[in-house]
Amino acid sequence: MATAKNTCDGHHRHHLTSADSCHSHEHKDDGGLQDICVSIVPIFNHLAKEQMNEIAEVIQHFDYKKGENIYRAGDQSDALYIVRRGKIRIYRLSDSGKEQLVRILRPGDFTGELALFNEGIHEAYAEAMEETNVCTIRRNDLQTLLNKYPAIALKILAEFSSRLEQSEKQTARFATEKVETRLALFLAECLDDEHSSKEFVLPMSKKDIASYLGTTPETISRKLLELEELGYIKQKAKKRIEILDLEGLHLI
Amino acid sequence: MATAKNTCDGHHRHHLTSADSCHSHEHKDDGGLQDICVSIVPIFNHLAKEQMNEIAEVIQHFDYKKGENIYRAGDQSDALYIVRRGKIRIYRLSDSGKEQLVRILRPGDFTGELALFNEGIHEAYAEAMEETNVCTIRRNDLQTLLNKYPAIALKILAEFSSRLEQSEKQTARFATEKVETRLALFLAECLDDEHSSKEFVLPMSKKDIASYLGTTPETISRKLLELEELGYIKQKAKKRIEILDLEGLHLI
DNA sequence: CGACAGGTTGACCGTTATCAAAGATCGTGG
DNA sequence: CCACGATCTTTGATAACGGTCAACCTGTCG
Numbered sequence: 362m363a364t365a366k367n368t369c370d371g372h373h374r375h376h377l378t379s380a381d382s383c384h385s386h387e388h389k390d391d392g393g394l395q396d397i398c399v400s401i402v403p404i405f406n407h408l409a410k411e412q413m414n415e416i417a418e419v420i421q422h423f424d425y426k427k428g429e430n431i432y433r434a435g436d437q438s439d440a441l442y443i444v445r446r447g448k449i450r451i452y453r454l455s456d457s458g459k460e461q462l463v464r465i466l467r468p469g470d471f472t473g474e475l476a477l478f479n480e481g482i483h484e485a486y487a488e489a490m491e492e493t494n495v496c497t498i499r500r501n502d503l504q505t506l507l508n509k510y511p512a513i514a515l516k517i518l519a520e521f522s523s524r525l526e527q528s529e530k531q532t533a534r535f536a537t538e539k540v541e542t543r544l545a546l547f548l549a550e551c552l553d554d555e556h557s558s559k560e561f562v563l564p565m566s567k568k569d570i571a572s573y574l575g576t577t578p579e580t581i582s583r584k585l586l587e588l589e590e591l592g593y594i595k596q597k598a599k600k601r602i603e604i605l606d607l608e609g610l611h612l613i
Numbered sequence: 614m615a616t617a618k619n620t621c622d623g624h625h626r627h628h629l630t631s632a633d634s635c636h637s638h639e640h641k642d643d644g645g646l647q648d649i650c651v652s653i654v655p656i657f658n659h660l661a662k663e664q665m666n667e668i669a670e671v672i673q674h675f676d677y678k679k680g681e682n683i684y685r686a687g688d689q690s691d692a693l694y695i696v697r698r699g700k701i702r703i704y705r706l707s708d709s710g711k712e713q714l715v716r717i718l719r720p721g722d723f724t725g726e727l728a729l730f731n732e733g734i735h736e737a738y739a740e741a742m743e744e745t746n747v748c749t750i751r752r753n754d755l756q757t758l759l760n761k762y763p764a765i766a767l768k769i770l771a772e773f774s775s776r777l778e779q780s781e782k783q784t785a786r787f788a789t790e791k792v793e794t795r796l797a798l799f800l801a802e803c804l805d806d807e808h809s810s811k812e813f814v815l816p817m818s819k820k821d822i823a824s825y826l827g828t829t830p831e832t833i834s835r836k837l838l839e840l841e842e843l844g845y846i847k848q849k850a851k852k853r854i855e856i857l858d859l860e861g862l863h864l865i
Numbered sequence: 866c867g868a869c870a871g872g873t874t875g876a877c878c879g880t881t882a883t884c885a886a887a888g889a890t891c892g893t894g895g
Numbered sequence: 896c897c898a899c900g901a902t903c904t905t906t907g908a909t910a911a912c913g914g915t916c917a918a919c920c921t922g923t924c925g
Contacts, residue, residue: 453781453782453785453789455785455786455789455790456863456864457789457790457794459788459789459790460789461784461785461788461789463781463784463785474774475774475777475778475781477774478770478771478773478774478775479771479774479775479778484778484781484782485781507763507767508763511759511760511763511766514763514766514767514770515759515766517770518730518766518769518770518773519730519731521730521770521773521774521777522726522727522729522730522731522773523730523731524777525727525773525776525777525780526727526731526736528777528780528781528784529705529715529727529736529737529780530705530736531784532713532715532780532783532784532787533705533707533713533715534707535784535787535788535827536711536713536787536824536826536827537705537707537709537711537712537713537827538707538709538711539880539881540880540881541880542709566902566903566904567903567904568902568903568904572788573788574788575787575788575789576881576882577881577882577883578903578904578905579881579882579883579904579905579906580880580881580882581904582904582905582906583881583905583906586905586906611708612708791912791913792912792913793912818870818871818872819871819872820870820871820872828913828914829913829914829915830871830872830873831872831873831874831913831914831915832912832913832914833872834872834873834874835873835874835913838873838874866925867924867925868923868924868925869922869923869924870921870922870923871920871921871922871923872919872920872921872922873918873919873920873921874917874918874919874920875916875917875918875919876915876916876917877914877915877916878913878914878915878916879912879913879914879915880911880912880913880914881910881911881912881913882909882910882911882912883908883909883910883911884907884908884909884910885906885907885908886905886906886907887904887905887906887907888903888904888905888906889902889903889904889905890901890902890903890904891900891901891902891903892899892900892901892902893898893899893900893901894897894898894899895896895897895898895899
């Protein structure tokens with residue numbers, strides 16, 4: 362079982378920031394906050410108040426400091442983790458030791474599901490990118506909830522479905538598009554997120570973008586410059602990007 | 614609604630075999646066969662006999678000839694398709710027109726789910742690779758079944774979960790490994806499937822392997838030769854491959 | 866037997882990784 | 896609040912990897 366205690370049993374190998382000591386601790390009180398936690402998650406927030414309270418009963422909260430691992434590849438899966446505050450990086454390590462950024466979780470997102478319904482062994486790593494607080498539901502408790510409230514299963518089904526679509530789309534892009542195109546599409550999607558306006562802030566470092574897009578920071582740097590010279594975008598200070606030609610980006 | 618009729622309303626653009634006329638037709642009879650159909654599918658075969666009969670009630674069967682499309686990107690999703698006999702190629706087309714093979718469905722596999730729980734619009738193409746027979750459950754009927762028998766949702770959850778894991782693993786490979794490595798891992802997994810013995814038959818044409826692995830037939834040809842020269846494998850007649858050094862394959 | 870898709874081989878070139886080094890930025894502690 | 900160090904980012908030079916094009920095989924099927 363991966364309680365906070367055994368999820369931070371060491372430093373992971375490829376991140377040198379450290380200061381990685383384990384200060385996670387459980388909150389046993391504040392029913393109020395727990396309420397909030399349940400109600401911000403799409404998979405639960407459709408339920409009636411009293412059902413949410415029932416869920417809040419079985420939820421435990423944990424804190425993670427920047428750089429700490431919530432779980433690692435090889436860990437036994439034992440809980441569903443819902444982000445209440447902070448950000449979590451989900452990444453994989455290839456046999457050859459290269460890292461690929463899979464996803465970044467923000468408040469309301471959840472993880473840990475894959476292993477829960479499967480082998481029970483995590484294949485990816487989850488690392489807090491900053492001070493982060495998560496709600497956890499243990500495997501057994503989740504099982505009980507799913508049986509009692511089938512609507513939850515349907516919500517998770519919808520979430521899985523959309524993630525699968527997303528993941529397969531991403532795979533297809535890797536298979537068929539070159540870096541420049543993947544980057545262009547990535548930028549276009551960033552704009553979608555921050556709806557309105559033609560400007561946005563990159564949601565992660567260029568290093569992480571490189572990892573996410575399966576390339577190197579050097580190439581990202583060069584390709585962004587190229588896109589700028591071609592008049593598609595404009596790079597501003599503080600990771601701000603202005604899209605000058607969204608149409609064009611999609612056609613690259 | 615994508616009944617057999619409107620799923621074969623034309624030839625798709627990039628496959629020249631044709632003889633692509635639409636001969637699909639519905640079977641309204643044979644309760645026996647329908648029984649078999651339900652019982653071979655992992656997501657249903659755990660149910661009691663009478664529940665399976667209930668499902669058989671709402672199932673419709675369709676035939677597709679080689680090359681026909683079950684659905685196409687852009688189609689409105691309206692049903693879950695379960696393969697009873699034959700093989701189905703699921704592939705995506707990039708904006709630039711390149712094709713990526715996502716998966717090959719064999720009897721017992723299902724598809725159409727993604728769109729069912731989401732937007733409702735397919736993003737991929739499904740094409741019969743040979744004479745194929747599918748069972749379909751319409752969107753509404755499936756919804757009813759899921760509400761009535763939550764256990765089905767849990768089964769689908771497990772299936773989604775494993776596909777997600779698989780898809781994310783594949784994405785990570787594209788992001789971090791070169792073609793030679795991806796091919797080596799692919800071969801190793803082929804061997805896993807055909808458990809026992811160190812020999813197997815490639816599950817698809819080399820052209821399709823190339824599409825699946827995001828490369829070209831030329832490169833597959835060359836890399837297979839290279840793996841052979843390095844003593845990892847031996848290519849035999851009729852797409853047979855003998856693995857000489859499984860350990861080595863994993864380390865490439 | 867002929868047609869045709871699939872497969873192989875060779876020559877070439879474009880894209881992107883790599884290595885190195887310098888410059889910018891961020892967070893931290895004094 | 897500034898200074899320091901660490902990390903991130905940029906830029907350049909180089910080379911490997913793999914895509915493309917073209918020609919030629921090969922097996923299969925009518």
